[in-house]
Amino acid sequence: MPGDEKVDDDGKRQGAQPLDLDDRNFGRFIAGAKYAAVLFWSGSCMPCRMLLMIFGELASLRLDVSFGKVNVGTSTLANRLGVMSVPTILLFREGRKVARIVGVKPLKVLIEVLDNYFSENPKEDVYSEHGQSSIM
16 A cells, blocks of 8 residues: 555554545555545545544554545545545445444544444444444
8 A cells, every 4th residue: 555654574554644545546445455444534624634633543553454535625536425524434345335434533433433344243333322323
């Protein structure tokens, strides 16, 4: 995965940062990832900027997940994927949308949600206890 990442001696990513995605590279990114989390954001949105920092930390903790970010001001992807507000994170499993997370959530909640949806037996309502449930 391109970006500011480093690879350790075992070939595992370390400190990977979310990849900037747009209309040209999004399909290839999703197709090449077993698990992917994509943040839709805007530079004029203060909650988005807060979530960008949390999302970067999450990327450094979940190295088996591919992380990307889409600036909604420079792409038509949000409209095509039904993203109605920012910040929104879409989770993809083997190329299929499986969940949507809307708004800023603490790192602990995001870890719990990712660990659930990217597990062998995801629970459909794990996110409902955090005020929202959305499985695709």
